[in-house]
Amino acid sequence: MLNVILPLSTSAIILIAIGMLLIASELSSPSHGIVALLGLSGVIGGAAILYHPEAAAMISAPAVLIAGLTALVAAGLLMVMGLSARRRRIRTGTEALLGMTGPVLSWSGDCGHVLVHGERWRAKGGQLTPGGHARVTGIDGLTLHVEGARNDGATR
Known part of the structure; x- marks a missing residue:
């Protein structure tokens, strides 16, 4: 069995961590998904930095792209649903x-x-x-x- 270590980039890890913090902060801020999209782009950018074609154990570029696009579409749908809910008439209270x-x-x-x-x-x-x-x-x-x-x- 090969003992292969994924090459780590400090800037990629920091970018992913900041992206996740931005996504988590979206829960408590009325930014309509903009902060989450910035966080998502940070996560995608950090994952892209981790991609090294010459490394023995590399992260597949299509996997990063598919995961990033899926998360982007999900965040976009949630943002649209949230904005449409704010435009609806109040039904309670x-x-x-x-x-x-x-x-x-x-x-x-x-x-x-x-x-x-x-x-x-x-x-x-x-x-x-x-x-x-x-x-x-x-x-x-x-x-x-x-x-x-x-x-x-x-x-x-």
């Missing part, structure tokens, strides 16, 4: 209630109760009548700020 409509359950003066998103909410707003509809314009704690809305059958 109090922010999702903004713009929703629902029936007025009870009303007296400028406050009452409305049914929005299947839940009964305390509401404040203009002059509304029970049985009418209200649109959510703001949220203050557990109180919705509403205005009159047409009943067109839509909740958004």
Whole structure:
């Protein structure tokens, strides 16, 4: 059995380590994948530096290229998915209630109760009548700020 040692380049190891740190830092920074792509290019560059055609135990150039391109495509897809998720409308939490409509359950003066998103909410707003509809314009704690809305059958 041959005892072959892979030739190491300090700069390649440092470049790979920095690339991996950049990829890991992407988890806590809102850079939309740009830092991860820089890290990935550092890993690919470091792996390319490790490639020596004259070495007895060399890293195959096609293997480095295939692994790098696969990681690049995966990072690109994750970046596109992340950016598209940021453009979508909020579906949970109090922010999702903004713009929703629902029936007025009870009303007296400028406050009452409305049914929005299947839940009964305390509401404040203009002059509304029970049985009418209200649109959510703001949220203050557990109180919705509403205005009159047409009943067109839509909740958004």
